[in-house]
Amino acid sequence: MAERKIIVTTIGELELPTGEIVACDPLITGLGRPAFSRKVRPGRYPVVLLEARGRVAAAVLCFGPGLPVRWELATFARDRPSAYEFEFIVDDAVASFMDKSVLTMMSDPEELDDYLADVACFRDRFVVDSPIDGNPLNIAMCDTGWGDGAYRSFWGLDGAGEPLLLMTDFEVLENADGRESNQGN
Template structure:
């Protein structure tokens, strides 16, 4: 913790992610905002990961938010040429203006290496999707999936999310392929849910940022999958996983 306190502000994001949800375009890149419904956070301990490969092992962040129910949005880059891309997911904790964006940390990262500008710690995506949920919901979703596998309703490598994504695409086709690009999935028998979206350009390594207001409270949570500003400047694929500080 002593080492963490010396580096935590070095990991703050330089990008103002709030503008992804308030501006019609980031530079020359047109964006749109898609409402994903409300997210129930019964403990306020946040988990972000690839839900199809890492949900069981994902650790909650040290930073927390007050337990509650919060609206969630996705910033989408519409494109007929490249397909609609989900650039960022935002959980709105309050209406306060973000003053800084602090990199989410689980306390398991190896933080002895020097921190360079643009470095961050985050989670890996191997199935092209990421999620945001509560630590309690994570446990409930893992237990529910295990029951389906034990009953023979799912193969060991399957999750409930594949079917849920496809079904949600039928009900809400905007900015979705037939396989589904987002779903707000409630664990059966609970009031707890998991927000799942496609992860920008796909597999990679992504950060989660807790936005702090001037009074020191957390006013939002942002999971950027595409750094639109950097991508426009470089003309390259500037996914959130470029130049990361690895936690392995």
């Protein structure tokens, strides 16, 4: 990471009481904000940003120590087919991680959307914030690399297939896995 000049910043811990993770542009409504198909053990987990070239290159949720031995594309649980089974759309240059229960903690969906818009618009480059004072549920938001786009997330798994991390790639780094480029082929 030093060779690529990647800055690692822990921005806080995300509360996951159900273990169902939602990654989305918090300002896009009407898409149902689905959770990923894979669940993790409920708990509180660090959120880490990898920054390169002055931009957020990846957002990472860390579930355990060690390095992944394999990677798996994270898919969304959907009750109907969608063109976006493997990625989420960002239209406002901001992405978020949250527990699925955050989406139902406010009785009025418009109140939740207003809260998310307020936090997204008034954050610096990243923030971990709680919608309701005294409630541990929170949401992590950050800038998205080059801005708007369709972004994919990946599970970093240990030898037993258990998640060590969940990483959303904001496409700032080419060949982030260390492979040589095949330019000219």
